[in-house]
Amino acid sequence: MKIFYTVLIVLMGTSIIFSQDLRKPPEGMVLVAEGGFIMGSKYGDHDEQPQQIAYTKAFFIDKYEISNTEFAKFDPNFEFPASKKDNAAIVTWSQADAYAKWAGKRLPTEKEWEKAARGIDGRVFPWGNTYDNTYVVWDQKSTRGTSIAKPASPYGCYDMAGGVWEWTADWYKPYPGNNTPMEQYGEKYKVMRGGSNFNNHSFVRTSQRYYVLPEKISNYPVGFRCVLDIE
Amino acid sequence: MDNKLRPCLLFLCFLFVAIQTRAQKVNKFPSKTDPLHKKVAQFDKLMLGNHWNEGAIMQHVIFPPAGLDRPIVGSQADCLDPTSEMLAAYSHKYALTKDEKDRDIANQIFEAILKLEKVTGVSGLVARSFNQTDEPLWHEEVMWYHEWHQSTSMPGYRWLGDLSADKFTSIFYGVGTFWEICADAEYKDKAAGLLDRFIGRVIDNNFKLTDLDGKMTLWGNFCPDLPHQSLNSLEMLAALKVTHRITGKERFNAAYHMLIDRYQYDDHQINSKILFPKEWRNVGDDYHAARSLYMLMRFEDDPKLLNKYRMNLNRHWYDWKDIEFTWESTIWFVMVYQVLTGEDIMTEERRQAIKDMWGFERRMKEFNIPQKDGSFKKVKSEEERTAAAMIRNYWFGRYYGIIDEKW
Numbered sequence: 203m204k205i206f207y208t209v210l211i212v213l214m215g216t217s218i219i220f221s222q223d224l225r226k227p228p229e230g231m232v233l234v235a236e237g238g239f240i241m242g243s244k245y246g247d248h249d250e251q252p253q254q255i256a257y258t259k260a261f262f263i264d265k266y267e268i269s270n271t272e273f274a275k276f277d278p279n280f281e282f283p284a285s286k287k288d289n290a291a292i293v294t295w296s297q298a299d300a301y302a303k304w305a306g307k308r309l310p311t312e313k314e315w316e317k318a319a320r321g322i323d324g325r326v327f328p329w330g331n332t333y334d335n336t337y338v339v340w341d342q343k344s345t346r347g348t349s350i351a352k353p354a355s356p357y358g359c360y361d362m363a364g365g366v367w368e369w370t371a372d373w374y375k376p377y378p379g380n381n382t383p384m385e386q387y388g389e390k391y392k393v394m395r396g397g398s399n400f401n402n403h404s405f406v407r408t409s410q411r412y413y414v415l416p417e418k419i420s421n422y423p424v425g426f427r428c429v430l431d432i433e
Numbered sequence: 434m435d436n437k438l439r440p441c442l443l444f445l446c447f448l449f450v451a452i453q454t455r456a457q458k459v460n461k462f463p464s465k466t467d468p469l470h471k472k473v474a475q476f477d478k479l480m481l482g483n484h485w486n487e488g489a490i491m492q493h494v495i496f497p498p499a500g501l502d503r504p505i506v507g508s509q510a511d512c513l514d515p516t517s518e519m520l521a522a523y524s525h526k527y528a529l530t531k532d533e534k535d536r537d538i539a540n541q542i543f544e545a546i547l548k549l550e551k552v553t554g555v556s557g558l559v560a561r562s563f564n565q566t567d568e569p570l571w572h573e574e575v576m577w578y579h580e581w582h583q584s585t586s587m588p589g590y591r592w593l594g595d596l597s598a599d600k601f602t603s604i605f606y607g608v609g610t611f612w613e614i615c616a617d618a619e620y621k622d623k624a625a626g627l628l629d630r631f632i633g634r635v636i637d638n639n640f641k642l643t644d645l646d647g648k649m650t651l652w653g654n655f656c657p658d659l660p661h662q663s664l665n666s667l668e669m670l671a672a673l674k675v676t677h678r679i680t681g682k683e684r685f686n687a688a689y690h691m692l693i694d695r696y697q698y699d700d701h702q703i704n705s706k707i708l709f710p711k712e713w714r715n716v717g718d719d720y721h722a723a724r725s726l727y728m729l730m731r732f733e734d735d736p737k738l739l740n741k742y743r744m745n746l747n748r749h750w751y752d753w754k755d756i757e758f759t760w761e762s763t764i765w766f767v768m769v770y771q772v773l774t775g776e777d778i779m780t781e782e783r784r785q786a787i788k789d790m791w792g793f794e795r796r797m798k799e800f801n802i803p804q805k806d807g808s809f810k811k812v813k814s815e816e817e818r819t820a821a822a823m824i825r826n827y828w829f830g831r832y833y834g835i836i837d838e839k840w
Contacts, residue, residue: 248661249648335707401655402598402665403659403661404659404660404661418579
């Protein structure tokens with residue numbers, strides 16, 4: 203019996219060890235573990251419904267949005283005011299996609315973005331369920347990570363609520379089981395997430411979806427962060 | 434210069450000036466040293482002459498040749514603000530003068546707000562602005578994002594969607610004031626009908642402004658289930674109070690008390706004014722709060738609720754009492770505070786600021802006009818901003834005895 207318990211404890215211990223992803227995230231990235239999470243919302247816009255359990259593989263994601271300085275390393279012709287070198291870069295979808303590929307990464311899917319922002323428990327905001335102005339970067343005028351309270355998402359990402367909107371890889375399509383018709387669904391618009399505090403508080407919810415033409419962002423401040431697959 | 438070329442050039446110059454003059458309609462500006470009533474009268478002519486778009490008042494007018502064949506086209510996202518200000522202005526003016534001409538202008542402006550609903554083709558959905566045109570206008574691409582629609586209910590018109598909380602406030606403030614002191618029986622019914630449909634649709638959508646796509650607009654959140662600004666709680670309570678008063682329909686009263694009893698909007702609204710950190714103070718938001726409190730505090734008679742609204746006003750006054758009169762709305766804040774509290778807070782400095790009110794300068798500006806081939810062409814043209822707030826302030830002040838007609 204003693205041997206049985208010893209083996210069991212060893213097995214349980216090793217299973218925990220082996221179930222963890224032992225790869226260290228590259229600098230500036232955090233690990234998002236494989237598994238299910240609560241995606242969508244019961245009370246947001248109709249395109250956030252139905253709320254569901256969604257799954258992702260493990261992946262790494264940038265802690266912060268890509269800055270102007272970082273983007274300019276990829277595109278030396280990218281212009282920005284000297285005072286905004288640390289601000290999130292505002293770019294079109296194809297610019298964001300090209301940067302991600304250049305960096306050996308890719309843009310996050312909606313699922314990946316939402317999981318990185320809210321963790322597994324279905325929280326409304328990256329930090330919990332209550333809004334406060336001090337939790338967010340007001341808009342692109344401020345630099346990344348400069349909110350007063352500096353709350354991180356459950357996986358350690360910053361500014362996933364407020365700051366600039368963020369590109370995802372996905373076209374704007376209905377979630378499985380969503381039967382509300384919308385002429386914008388299809389492969390015309392890309393989904394941006396995270397809101398900008400220039401808009402109302404509800405737009406910085408982790409489940410909020412918004413569609414925009416990938417190459418015509420006009421007045422929308424849209425930036426991005428990248429993900430890296432784990433082999 | 435070639436003798437044949439010279440007359441041609443002269444003729445072209447004459448043609449250009451003639452077109453400009455005709456397009457600009459009103460070109461006479463008052464002098465800064467003129468008495469207030471004279472300045473207001475002249476800016477009123479400029480607004481009605483140059484900014485009039487089938488009754489709607491344009492916030493920004495660009496004159497030909499900036500890619501245009503007619504004026505009254507510019508950035509149109511905020512047109513409901515000057516439209517409601519001119520509606521309120523003419524309502525106050527009519528209440529004083531009892532001149533049917535003033536009432537007729539107010540009626541026409543109100544009809545434009547009705548048209549802003551009609552053009553969307555959806556009952557209760559109100560546009561930000563409209564243009565009579567079959568084709569997209571150049572500024573649609575560069576001055577607002579892709580929220581312009583071709584009207585299906587009014588062929589030959591295009592309209593701008595994505596209505597926001599501040600324009601929502603413009604509607605109940607302007608229409609409410611019109612109903613209260615200007616509209617005759619027929620127009621009272623029309624005003625009640627409009628607010629019944631408009632605010633009723635917001636209630637039906639769980640206190641959200643929703644667009645044609647069924648999604649909440651970027652700034653249209655009053656929803657008790659969603660996080661929203663305290664200011665939006667105030668605006669929603671004010672809208673419901675005004676609409677209940679005007680329509681007499683119990684559903685608006687029930688919604689008002691539901692938001693208070695179940696969701697504590699009465700407590701939430703107290704903090705509409707962000708006082709600290711100081712750099713977050715926003716006089717733009719104060720304007721929406723001032724219009725909401727002006728309507729709400731005069732229509733509410735429950736002392737407990739009035740006390741909470743007064744708390745909100747006090748928080749604003751903490752900032753307003755020392756405010757610099759940098760634009761017309763800040764002058765209006767002080768007048769609103771005096772009207773709502775009955776306190777005599779008019780100092781000589783504030784009186785002088787009212788007397789010094791000014792509308793706008795006409796300026797030359799270079800516009801980057803998108804062409805059909807995707808390129809851009811730089812064109813210099815004249816533009817005007819709005820004097821509607823100044824005109825509203827004047828007649829508001831006259832109505833409440835704050836401004837002397839001899840000023």
